[in-house]
Amino acid sequence: MTKDSSNLTQGSRRESLNPISNEKRMFGLSTYIMMWISSMVVIQIFMVGQSFLPPVGSLNLFQAGVVTFVSALFLWVIFVLNSKPGLTYGIPFIVQARSAFGYNGARIASLIRVLPAVFWYGIGSWIGASATNFITDSIWGYSNIWLYFILFQVLQTIIAYSGMNSIKWFDSILSFVVLGFLIYIVIQLIKFGGLNMENSWENNDGSWGMPFFAAITASVGVLITAAINNGDLSRYLENKPKNNRIGHFFGIVPMFLIMMFIGILSAAATGIWDPIQAIVSVIPNPVVAVAMMIFIIVAQFTTNLTINIKPPALVIMEMFNLKWGTAVILVGILSIATFPWILVSSSAFNTFIAFYSAFLGPLLGILLTDYYIVHKQNYRVEELYQRDVKYNWLGIGSMFIGGIIGICFLSIAWMVSMPLSALLYWAGMKFIPAYRVQSTPAAVDKA
Template identity: 25%
Template sequence: MGLRDILIVRNDDRSGVKTNWWINPDIIPLPPSRRTWGRTEFLGFWSIPHLCISSWTTGSVLVSLGLSTWETVAVLLVGQGLVAYLAICNGWIGGKWHIGFTVAQRAILGVYGSFVGIVMSVVMSIIWYGSQAWLGGLCISVILGSCSSAFLNMPNTLPEGALMQTRDLISFILFHLLSVPFMLVGPEKIKHPVILSNVLAVIVMISLTLWTVKTGEFRDPSGGWDTVHAQTNRWWTWLYGITSILGSVSSGILNHADFTRFARRQGVQTSGTLFGLFVPGTIIPLLGIVTASMNTDASGQPIWNPVDLLMDRLARDYTFLTRAACFFCAAGLITSQLAQNVLGNAYAAGMGLAGLFPKYVNIKRGCIIAAMLSWAFQPWQFYYLSSMYLDILSDFSVFLMPLTGIMISDFFLVRRQRIQLTHLYTRDTSGSYYFTYGVNWRALFVWLACVAPAIPGMIDNLQIKDRTEVTVAVLYYRGFCIFGFVQSLVVYWGIMRCFPPKGLGEQDEVDVYGTFASEEAIDLGITPFNKEFEVEGERLRGSFDDLELDDLVEDEKEKSEKEELKDVDLEDGEDQGLLKERFGARVI
């Protein structure tokens, strides 16, 4: 056995599906045994992004626009409401059909065109992984600095252009190493670490706020501190604040199906998503504003980053009590950074890479690859000014939100929530998702047409700091997170109505992968999984590698029809157990 054979991802022994260039055990439709997420898990999943350092500093983004504290609260509520709505809608396909974002892209952009959407999602996840890992590394610097003054005052041996210090580089490497064991735990088993992380993060953030309120001196964050963007009409400022919130989680909204596919049943993700977004998503940025209002640097500007705040405390008062407080605060923040980075970024990138290279990459391997690639984006450059945060977060949404609109339009308006799972895992030209040479030109055209008008405004916005007036292009760009979503949703629906592809509104008649429990399959009008089925006279065990889809579906349909003839047709109200027996369904 050569190295190439060793690197191939193992087959799925449960269903018999063989790993190839289109499928592996991590991207098949998940069976009931792997769907372990309930309300608690989704509450933890959507709380994590708001119980970490980047959410704490969201207030700096909004205050830098010139919003008052009360306006910031309103913008947070509206922004989180839109995030919740889009996340629930875009994740619905995962909860119903138990497939992730990477596979769902094949139904939208085509089996080859899907690479466009997957690559964008992977790149964004890797960038976010690197940026969150850098913040986690800074937390390690606080811990080591509180234990050793020699580490805290370590001479910087790196050139000034590196934009980081030697101690922070060491801590960055340590955080990467600390993340690896958690990457090797699958998403199905991450529940307890996430709960622990959320609890510790809440305790630390409340404690840090109380500490600074007790020892600091209040200064209104909206009253005189420098704002970095020219002020325009107030409504446009509000809109920009809302789109910055959407942009900050646009990647999570886009690939939400990667995680909703782990839901025990459809709809269980809704309540956890709503609570996790509205409560921590509103309270934590406000705690950040309160804390920053009590702490300023030598120039009178607020200290937004909690790591900078802890470092400032160590520099001013290197006593035992201060060192102990900084140590435990940083330790709690590390747990939140680990949870956010592994679950929200590493897993997302790993799933995307598994969709691009399923024969050789699974989720765990993809996580490691993403961590290595994150160095290329130099994440230490992301955290100098709050304005840089805003530019980065908003720029992401230019490319991702139109694709989100297309996905929601395709699943709800065009396909009416019906998907042919078997057609998602083949490049057969007869498949419903092969479209034209493997690309759905309709979706690609709409995406490009919606993204293009925002590019001039995005470029102008990078230079807006030196202007006193804002152009129409910049205003359009600042609201594009909403504009682009609505435009793509409507235009895609119209084009698909004018140029409908084959297979719309169709779904498999047989559960080939063992995806559904018997009752679930029957409710969907699908013959439940029967482990063995027959194709062209050959009995197979869940594998249809290199077989024609038409042969598979027709032969299985013919087989099920023959079995139906053996029994009397069921009337309304008859025993459902007889129905299971008739279809040869296993009881789960």
């Protein structure tokens, strides 16, 4: 196995999944943080925050704030934990998954991860097209959202087509612009909706029951996909002490808090569900409103490139040994087929998140159990690139059992399914003779 053939370019195939040695990593701590800052402008987080307060939700402002902080800390922990194999060994998510699911079984697990990404890709592009439509309608009186949606798909495909370096620099350069606009939005929401927010704080008893836990489920669920496959990005980060904890804390937590609070504040201040209309309604003049829409357009590019295009393209490239550029084009086409214009305006938006997180929770729980408990953070990396074990039915079965039971508790799906599948997998690896031998700590083989 050639260890340094992993530079992801338009012509890359399966060899780009080989381990990346530490001296070949393209991200230092600062560029990694900047990449995540720009990638975390996820309008879907904004929409989840909007759904906490009436009329959509039943929490008050204080409870929504507690949900936000709890979710942010939990996300930080799972990002740090599940990024460790990629950071340590330089391997991507689909290779990491082979340990728990087998060589072919990892493809099943990967499809469960990447299908939601294709949906989110389409949703992000539709939101960006809506912002573009607002700009041209306001300035020139021209409206054609379908044209803008297709243009969005084409432009994002062109940027992602060139590979990891173009994604890195596009996201990193725009991180400061993104942060400045977000702070401005928060100030405008507080200024515009002060009285409404005060009433929401004082006059709504809210709920500390199931709606509170359902809100945490949705908040974590919207980013649990990125936490599962973050090895695809952490493998490019220099493996130095504290890079994992510091990089993910400053790259993810502050931005998650800001995006969630923007959604919560917009719900309290405006009561408008549509994210574009909610933001525009608190902007003081058309010039600033247009600038804000440009920001939303840019934000969809940065988020989609990192979180929603790269994961499914990598899986398609691995499964069919296609070139990276070809896989990127296919992902763009598939995202159009998800009909995002229907989902983004649907009252079932949070139900959609809960449904797919019912299976993503078990996937994450099994990955963490396999790495930290079964293998004691020691992988024989060479074995992960061999086809000796095509399917680990214990891992696959534990994931599906947990996911099906999670659906029965849909509003708190991953909270139920994640620990259940982790427990089933651990018990099987410990007590079933056919699997017990695999739980012996392996020799360390680090990139």
